[in-house]
Amino acid sequence: MLTRPSDRHCSQVKRTVKEELLKPRYRDAAVDSVIEEVLSTQGLEAQIRNSIYLQNLHERSRTGGACGLASDHAADASSAGGGGTEVRRSSLRAVNDELDAVVELRLRWGRMLLQNLRKLCEEASQPLMRTRATAESEKWRSKRMPQKCSFLYEASDLVDAVAQPHSNGSEEVRLPAWGISPIRVRTPTLQQLRARFADLALQERQTGVDDELRGWFDDERIEEGQRILANGYTPLLEKYATRGVPSGLRARVWLGLLHLQLGEREYSHFSDLQSEVTRVLLLTDELQKRDAAAPHLEDQYFVFVAMVEEILLCFSRDSQVYQLSKHPQHSTLVARGRDGRHVPFPPSGVPPFRGQSQYAFPLCFVYAQPQQLYYVYRALWMRFWSKLHSFSSRPRTLLTLCLLFEELMQDNLTDVCTHLMHLDVHPTAIALPWIISGFAAVLPADQTLLLWDRVLGFDALELLPVLAVAIFSYRTKWILQATNAERVQRIMSNLSSLKVVPLLQTFLGDAESLTSRQKN
């Protein structure tokens, strides 16, 4: 799995090799040559190389950049209180190297979550958790969750939280001046982004554009993809995905990119979660059902509602999500159990929010099997989407992505920014919800998946703000013609006809066309 793939791989590889060595046909051969032979014939070579690759990645992330996070499980248990299942306080896993602004944001956010959870408890007059048996007993039967109960939070709450002014009153330096981003860290420039995303240059053929124009290109990509899948080496898969994955191969390529090997252990864990869903009811279940029941593109997604609902309910009960998330910077609510121990609520440690289902719906076009759907959803959350719900000054988290968006806008679409400010429309307020949903909230499934191909391939959430800016750039003419806020909202509200890849290509690939468009 995601944490220590190497351990499991190692023992597997060792076992296979040992078993082979015991076979009589190797009796007279030298051990080291046999090992080599076994490794190459059994396809273990790619596995080992992948393990090493992963190990290196872990090392790098531990030593490089903003690091030194304190213990993961520093749930603050100091405040005491009555027994039973009850919210004590929200707690952030202690982090001591953060900017003041970030620390304050987190505290405030945690308080808000806690408040909302308490309110939810009151409105529903239900405990956080109860068994179905209890729920079906007389005591609870009459009580249904009232429709008005609100979600713990939604994308717009995150935007508000980011935009809230610093409480210590000091005159902050928000750059660019119109921006809402409360922190100032170095973000990549457009030139750096162009170099990093060189595979998206205009002259590179892309799945998502060229396959529609030229049939042979799709065939070529499929053939290439099958070759790389057979080899199985992760960096090759990543390189391949940067130019998009043909829909027929996406399921397998993504499993590889997310280092997912689903075996008996995973299947039985999932069925445990399924039985937990029947056994235990969580206070937030109704909210998650409501979230799944109203996908934004109902025409496209309605057939998957029941599937996504199950995924969400299982996810919230999955304590592995909490254990495996090494550095979750999103807030976790902590409840005190009957035995006095502090446990995250819900067990996954991820406070349910409105829009959680958006990350699952596009995947339904790739994975028909609930198990695969679940693990891919979970892996994507842990690796990418959780960062969009985390306040931190580390790269590729909500605040830095927000800042990247604002700086790219400022540097490249100055006239648009100025115009929008005049109309009293904030670009970030429009774009941040797109970014937070990984664009799943605004794009149809095929375009969302083509975008996520690149996010996975480049391992880069930066593409989200880049795409947001590219959309503003593409619609510049209309925005500049708009004379009121409603008009702008209307222009930017329907993105369902956009083609992601050409947008990214034009923005990242061609400096001249961009500047010339600005001049016009």
Add this chain to the structure above:
Amino acid sequence: MALHTPLRFRTDQEKYVLLSNFHKRGWLRSPDESSEWNVFFASPHSVKLLFSAETRLTDAQLVSHFPNHYELTRKDLMVKNLKRYRKELERLHAERGVEPPPDFDLIPTTFLLPADLAIFIEEFKRTPSSVWIMKPTSKSQGKGIFLISRLAQVKRWASSRTAQQLGGKDAYVISRYISDPLLIGGKKFDLRIYVLVLNYRPLKVYIFKKGFARFTTINYTNDFSEMDNELVHLTNVAIQKHADGYSATHGGKWSLKNLRQYLEGTRGTAAAATLMEEIGWIIVHSLKACQNVIINDKHCFECYGFDIMIDNKLKPWLLEVNASPSLSTTTASDKMLKLQLIDEMLDLAVAQHFGDASASARPATARRRAPADAAGGAPHFELLYDEAVELEAERARRDETAGVARRKGSAPPGRWPNPPTRRGFYAPHWS
């Protein structure tokens, strides 16, 4: 031929999607019972009256059905025609000594009741655990359909009917129930595909790209205790719209484009393409099956609603063909779809029958046409099968080999019906 514009239309269906399309073209309505019309968009019943009255249609008249379309659209006759067609093809292949017809089960095993009761009982005894579905031959919208799993149920049904009821319109077909349908999100669905036939001999077939899948509102189960629950088994909108979970925003309808995208993602591009092509073949074969019995009246065109189900192995099955697919609209996108369907269908039919004269009947603001398009001017239709192309090729081949063949004394090739081949078949893209 030259036509006076505007055209006159007559219809016995007060449907928005029809009337707005006539209106848009500036056509004038001719009164009911009048014979002064150019285009008659008629219900099957009116068509029956029209042709039984032995009125002679003029060259400037066009009707929306073939006189005996029921050879295809009545469940029992369709089964008969398909069975005969299959036998003919098998014989043809045997005579020519070429490979036997490919997997040719277009429909699940089906018997006519009460006529085939004895054969059915034999078949049932061979597979006692199977489930069968009973359908009245000439009802639509899921009326009168039920499932049976025990022989006693059929016998009881048969004995409860008087001899008179069992004749004619009250006859039933019984088919093996497809108990392993492809499920998406746990739900069963079938496909509704619109097919336009302008001519039966030579056969020319267009399909409308915007077909859709119709989903049940509740999850599918093989559990026999749910056998009486129509909501689990029948996908008809007429039935599903009474369910609790029915939504008026999407109406349980999913576009073919979504289906294709889903199948490509979950089953692979090749499997999805094969399925889509096989669906095309089912349509062509079923039309070929009644090509010789249908009266190929040149004043007729017809739009069929093909109902197709896909099983879990991605094999498509033909369920039935509707002569007058519903023109009622349930949702906004449904309305749009049916407006386009009628619009382009009229374009194609009128252009074919009246020639270029129709162009002038359209207002100048009309949509731009793509002249190179196989379904010229109808962007949402695609040509599925054109027998004329095959006949042309066959003729050329025969001319070329005639001398050789005569010398060798072999049988002259090309006896009717020719099995359809790839030459005249255009694999549908649906997008």
